[in-house]
Amino acid sequence: MELTDRKRQILKVVVEDYIRTAEPVGSKAIAEQMGGSVSSATIRNELSDLVDLGYLEQPHTSAGRIPSPKGYRLYVNELMERQKLSILETEKINEALHGKMEQLDHLLSQAGRAISSFVNYPAYVAATGRKNLTARRFDLLAVDEHSCIVVMMMGDNRVKSQLLRLQLKVDLEQMPTLVNLLNSHFTGVPTAEMNKRLMSVAEEISPQLFLLLSQTIAYAVDVLEEAGQREIITAGASQLLKLPEFRNADKAHELMNFLSESKENLPMPDDGPMQILIGPENVTDALKDTSVVVASYDIGDNMRGLIGVVGPTRMNYATVAARLSGFAEGLTRLFEKQELPPKEEPKK
Amino acid sequence: MELTDRKRQILKVVVEDYIRTAEPVGSKAIAEQMGGSVSSATIRNELSDLVDLGYLEQPHTSAGRIPSPKGYRLYVNELMERQKLSILETEKINEALHGKMEQLDHLLSQAGRAISSFVNYPAYVAATGRKNLTARRFDLLAVDEHSCIVVMMMGDNRVKSQLLRLQLKVDLEQMPTLVNLLNSHFTGVPTAEMNKRLMSVAEEISPQLFLLLSQTIAYAVDVLEEAGQREIITAGASQLLKLPEFRNADKAHELMNFLSESKENLPMPDDGPMQILIGPENVTDALKDTSVVVASYDIGDNMRGLIGVVGPTRMNYATVAARLSGFAEGLTRLFEKQELPPKEEPKK
DNA sequence: TTTAGCACTCCGGGAAAGAGAGTGCTAACC
DNA sequence: GGTTAGCACTCTCTTTCCCGGAGTGCTAAA
Numbered sequence: 001m002e003l004t005d006r007k008r009q010i011l012k013v014v015v016e017d018y019i020r021t022a023e024p025v026g027s028k029a030i031a032e033q034m035g036g037s038v039s040s041a042t043i044r045n046e047l048s049d050l051v052d053l054g055y056l057e058q059p060h061t062s063a064g065r066i067p068s069p070k071g072y073r074l075y076v077n078e079l080m081e082r083q084k085l086s087i088l089e090t091e092k093i094n095e096a097l098h099g100k101m102e103q104l105d106h107l108l109s110q111a112g113r114a115i116s117s118f119v120n121y122p123a124y125v126a127a128t129g130r131k132n133l134t135a136r137r138f139d140l141l142a143v144d145e146h147s148c149i150v151v152m153m154m155g156d157n158r159v160k161s162q163l164l165r166l167q168l169k170v171d172l173e174q175m176p177t178l179v180n181l182l183n184s185h186f187t188g189v190p191t192a193e194m195n196k197r198l199m200s201v202a203e204e205i206s207p208q209l210f211l212l213l214s215q216t217i218a219y220a221v222d223v224l225e226e227a228g229q230r231e232i233i234t235a236g237a238s239q240l241l242k243l244p245e246f247r248n249a250d251k252a253h254e255l256m257n258f259l260s261e262s263k264e265n266l267p268m269p270d271d272g273p274m275q276i277l278i279g280p281e282n283v284t285d286a287l288k289d290t291s292v293v294v295a296s297y298d299i300g301d302n303m304r305g306l307i308g309v310v311g312p313t314r315m316n317y318a319t320v321a322a323r324l325s326g327f328a329e330g331l332t333r334l335f336e337k338q339e340l341p342p343k344e345e346p347k348k
Numbered sequence: 349m350e351l352t353d354r355k356r357q358i359l360k361v362v363v364e365d366y367i368r369t370a371e372p373v374g375s376k377a378i379a380e381q382m383g384g385s386v387s388s389a390t391i392r393n394e395l396s397d398l399v400d401l402g403y404l405e406q407p408h409t410s411a412g413r414i415p416s417p418k419g420y421r422l423y424v425n426e427l428m429e430r431q432k433l434s435i436l437e438t439e440k441i442n443e444a445l446h447g448k449m450e451q452l453d454h455l456l457s458q459a460g461r462a463i464s465s466f467v468n469y470p471a472y473v474a475a476t477g478r479k480n481l482t483a484r485r486f487d488l489l490a491v492d493e494h495s496c497i498v499v500m501m502m503g504d505n506r507v508k509s510q511l512l513r514l515q516l517k518v519d520l521e522q523m524p525t526l527v528n529l530l531n532s533h534f535t536g537v538p539t540a541e542m543n544k545r546l547m548s549v550a551e552e553i554s555p556q557l558f559l560l561l562s563q564t565i566a567y568a569v570d571v572l573e574e575a576g577q578r579e580i581i582t583a584g585a586s587q588l589l590k591l592p593e594f595r596n597a598d599k600a601h602e603l604m605n606f607l608s609e610s611k612e613n614l615p616m617p618d619d620g621p622m623q624i625l626i627g628p629e630n631v632t633d634a635l636k637d638t639s640v641v642v643a644s645y646d647i648g649d650n651m652r653g654l655i656g657v658v659g660p661t662r663m664n665y666a667t668v669a670a671r672l673s674g675f676a677e678g679l680t681r682l683f684e685k686q687e688l689p690p691k692e693e694p695k696k
Numbered sequence: 697t698t699t700a701g702c703a704c705t706c707c708g709g710g711a712a713a714g715a716g717a718g719t720g721c722t723a724a725c726c
Numbered sequence: 727g728g729t730t731a732g733c734a735c736t737c738t739c740t741t742t743c744c745c746g747g748a749g750t751g752c753t754a755a756a
Contacts, residue, residue, distance in 0.1 A: 026718055039730050044719065062718050062736045105453065139489050141499065149507050151489065151499050159497050161509040238585065238604035241597045249595045256586035374749055389699050392750065410705045410749050 001049055009034065010046050011055055012079040015067045019314045022244045024064030069279040069313065072291070076276050076317050083322040090326060092118070097330045107334075109233045111307065115327050116236025119320050121311035122259055123235050124266050128305055129228040130156060134189055135220055138182035140212075142172050150216050152223065155188075156300070160223045164215050168208040178209055182216065191221045191228075232263040245312045258286040259310065267292050268306055274325055279313045291315045295324045297331035305331065349397055357382065358394050359403055360427040363415045367662045370592045372412030417627040417661065420639070424624050424665050431670040438674060440466070445678045455682075457581045459655065463675050464584025467668050469659035470607055471583050472614050476653055477576040478504060482537055483568055486530035488560075490520050498564050500571065503536075504648070508571045512563050516556040526557055530564065539569045539576075580611040593660045606634040607658065615640050616654055622673055627661045639663045643672045645679035653679065 013033050017025045027043040034043075047065050050056040055071035058064075067075065085093070096114035097107075108125045116123035132155075139151040143163065148170075151161040181204075185197050198217050202210055237256045246252040258265070265284045269275045274295040280288055293315070294308035307327055309320050361381050365373045375391040382391075395413050398404040403419035406412075415423065433441070444462035445455075456473045464471035487499040491511065496518075499509040529552075533545055546565050550558055585604045594600040606613070613632045617623045622643040628636055641663070642656035655675055657668050 024718090028718080040718095041720095041730050041732095042728080045729085048720080058719090060737055061720090063738075064718065137491070139497070139499075141487050143485070143501070149487070149499060149501065151487075151497060151507075151509055153491070153497065153511065157511050159499075159509040159511050161499055161507040163501065163505050163507050236608070238601055238608055241601035241604065247597045249589045249597065249600070252597065252600075253586055253589035256589065260584070260586055372749090376749080387699055388749095389701095389751095390697085393698085396751080406750090408706060409751090411707075412749065 001053060003053065003055075006038075007046055007050055007053075008074075008079060010043060011050060011067070011071055012075060014050075014056060014065055015071060015075040015079070018066050019316050022312075022314060024059055024066050026064035029064075067314070069281065072278045072313060072317075073281075076278065080318050083318045085322055085326045089323065093323070093326045093330050097327075097334055105231070105233075108231075108305075109235065111327065111331060112233050112235035115307060115309065115324065116239060118327075119309050119311075119316075119323050120239055120242070121309045121315065121320070122237045122239055124232060124259070124263065124306075124308045124310070125235075126230060126232045126266075126268060126306045126308075127299065128303060129230045130303060131228050132190055133224050133227050134191075135187050135224065137187060138179060138216070138220075140175055140179050140182075140216070142175055145169050148175075148212075150219055152220055154224065154227060156227075158227070162219055164212070164219065166212060166215075168211055170208050170212055174206070174209055177205075178213060178216075181205070181213070186217065186220065191224045194221055230268075232266065234259045234263055234266075243312055245314075255286060255290065255310075258284075262286070266308060266310075267294055269294060270304075272296075273328070274321060276317060276321065289313060291317075293317065293320050293324055295328040297328040297335070299335045307331070349401060351401065351403075354386075355394055355398055355401075355403075356422075356427060358391060359398060359415070359419055360423060362398075362404060362413055363419060363423045363427070366414050367664050370660075370662060372407055372414050374412035377412075415662070417629065420626045420661060420665075421629075424626065428666050431666045433670055433674045437671065441671070441674045441678050445675075445682055453579070453581075456579075456653075457583065459675065459679060460581050460583035463655060463657065463672065464587060466675075467657050467659075467664075467671050468587055468590070469657045469663065469668070470585045470587055472580060472607070472611065472654075472656045472658070473583075474578060474580045474614075474616060474654045474656075475647065476651060477578045478651060479576050480538055481572050481575050482539075483535050483572065485535060486527060486564070486568075488523055488527050488530075488564070490523055493517055496523075496560070498567055500568055502572065502575065504575075504651075506575070510567055512560070512567070514560060514563075516559055518556050518560055522554075522557055525553075526561060526564075529553070529561070534565065534568065539572045542569055580614065582607045582611055582614075591660055593662075602634060603638065603658075606632075610634070614656060614658075615642055617642060618652075620644075621676070622669060624665060624669070637661060639665075641665065641668050641672055643676035645676040645683070647683045655679070 010030060013030050014025045017029065017033065027040040027047060030043045031038060031040040047056065051058060051065065055068060055074060056065040057068045059066065096118070097111060104127060108127055112123050112125040134155050135152050136155055136157075137153040141149040141151065143149060146169070147163055147165045149161055150164050151159065153159045181201060185201060186194060189197060194217050198214055201213070205213070237259045240246045240252050240255060246255070265286070267275075267277055267282065267287070274293070277292045277294070279291060282288055282290070282292060287310070290310055291313045292308055292310050294306055296304045296306050299305050307324060309324055311320070358378060361378050362373045365377065365381065375388040375395060378391045379386060379388040395404065399406060399413065402416060403422060404413040405416045407414065444466070445459060452475060456475055460471050460473040481503050483500050484503055484505075485501040489497040489499065491497060494517070495511055495513050497509055498512050499507065501507045529549060533549060534542060537545060542565050546562055549561070553561070585607045588594045588600050588603060594603070613634070615623070615625055615630065615635070622641070625640045625642070627639060630636055630638070630640060635658070638658055639661045640656055640658050642654055644652045644654050647653050655672060657672055659668070
């Protein structure tokens with residue numbers, strides 16, 4: 001049996017109607033929406049074929065049809081009309097993204113909330129940590145006898161600093177020595193190796209200095225490892241409760257719990273600018289009957305982040321895809337403009 | 349009519365039974381739980397009185413009784429037995445609070461998640477921003493011709509820093525002048541006044557320096573204002589869906605939406621170590637038929653934060669109160685130990 | 697004041713009935 | 727051969743009705 005043009009057109013109507021109403025679609029309604037050029041009986045024959053082909057499903061014998069995952073897939077790949085964002089929408093997106101880069105966390109959670117309320121589904125945002133981030137430069141600023149400030153610039157040019165309280169008094173004149181040591185021995189060094197280095201210089205310096213040095217390194221390791229972690233932020237989970245497929249509190253609870261407790265398992269594909277995962281295409285059990293649309297954005301030149309939307313399989317793919325990629329582009333632009341690196345660490 | 353001891357005892361039984369089961373409590377069950385010393389008929393008379401007195405309500409004529417807000421209030425104030433935390437629980441709390449102070453946000457959101465999963469209700473955590481935070485000390489570290497690092501220590505001894513890109517080259521030798529200027533004119537100054545100060549020194553220095561100065565001040569204002577904002581974090585909203593009173597998706601949605609979108613309206617009482625708000629005692633509409641238990645913790649010597657729990661009016665007040673104050677104490681201890689200020693800004 | 701007894705109320709669940717939507721099949725039509 | 731009208735049939739959803747159970751409120755006696 002062949003998938004004729006008319007069958008495809010019918011499938012399209014079914015998918016779009018079902019997305020809109022969440023109700024099985026009947027032959028009569030389809031006939032009307034196709035302009036009355038064919039009768040409902042004809043449609044019924046076609047529908048029956050589409051079920052046999054696996055593109056549609058029938059909740060029970062005498063109900064209308066709903067798309068199967070395979071049907072959604074065909075729709076997404078071939079039938080769906082790509083939407084463009086209206087100027088108004090583009091403006092709204094840009095408005096929503098007017099955060100300050102400084103606080104990456106805030107910006108991203110803000111973006112998450114914005115996209116979620118923009119598509120009316122829960123959303124997630126991930127900034128991929130930079131695994132092998134190293135320190136590029138250290139400074140120590142003496143404050144008083146008992147404390148000094150450690151300043152560390154990282155490979156991505158972000159600067160972190162903290163007040164350190166000294167267990168032992170340190171001679172101010174020795175500070176420069178220490179800074180030199182830090183900059184010569186601990187820049188460009190992966191965190192895993194830092195402690196080894198620390199040991200190796202132990203004998204060269206006084207115990208007081210060594211104590212301060214190890215405090216500094218401990219701080220550096222903390223910060224670098226923290227920066228290396230991938231952070232995932234979810235927003236708008238409560239949007240689910242508006243959807244008929246989640247009126248059942250148990251279903252809703254399962255998914256919402258997943259969104260807040262097991263974020264790590266959200267899809268993080270690493271190819272292509274946008275990916276759509278429909279129902280069972282998701283690896284994670286909790287997402288087996290939901291769909292996920294996920295897009296990537298660039299952070300500077302060589303890092304990528306992801307933003308995604310989670311919804312029912314009858315998600316409005318066209319709109320979500322358009323808006324999501326709008327956001328992704330917005331974020332990319334944002335990072336282009338604001339990202340700090342004037343020059344990257346010359347790697348060779 | 350008087351509130352006899354027996355009536356109080358009956359009220360206690362009703363409240364505790366209802367908290368456990370979420371089902372109206374009947375006279376027979378009460379009689380049994382009171383050791384069979386009186387018959388159910390006697391209880392019925394008493395129950396009828398308790399309804400007249402406003403402590404109990406009857407969902408419909410032939411149903412058992414449930415506590416009214418007034419009943420809960422009496423229970424909380426006088427009838428409830430204060431619980432102590434078991435050693436195990438205390439340990440768990442301390443374990444959950446083993447975060448690093450460095451990232452205040454993270455610590456608090458972690459605490460929020462912990463308390464939420466500890467009491468099985470949604471929780472919120474607020475760190476009251478320090479409104480009149482000022483800069484205590486500035487430093488500038490030259491990086492290269494086009495950039496330098498600004499380091500600012502704030503009144504609470506937290507240190508913030510960022511890489512600045514210079515629009516105009518600045519003579520390295522002039523840096524110390526600028527740092528002096530910053531420390532003499534811009535420390536201890538409220539953000540609102542900073543721009544005025546900036547103008548007043550405009551003529552004293554070269555345009556290049558002025559540009560860098562204003563970049564620095566802009567950064568300082570940003571950071572200080574950001575730090576002055578009260579931040580509210582919510583966690584565990586999905587816990588609601590486990591409760592019978594929120595199986596109705598609309599109710600759940602309303603409250604969850606409130607928790608994620610209108611956090612600012614969560615109760616922020618400013619007196620006493622712990623406060624319990626029952627049903628209509630809440631000012632906010634969205635909380636009118638929920639209860640909130642909120643405790644405060646100390647951040648250093650003169651700041652306070654809040655942690656709260658939101659749940660149904662039939663919340664398990666005794667347990668929640670005990671655990672919440674356990675957390676509050678844990679947080680207070682944590683800040684005592686880790687909070688940086690070795691000395692506070694001498695205010696006079 | 698307490699208690700046993702009893703009629704009454706109300707909710708919740710289950711069965712039955714009916715309406716509605718939609719199908720699948722057959723037979724006729726172009 | 728594809729298309730269509732017609733019609734019986736299926737299945738769900740809603741409404742209605744009924745019944746059992748839990749619990750009350752009242753009365754009269756202890």
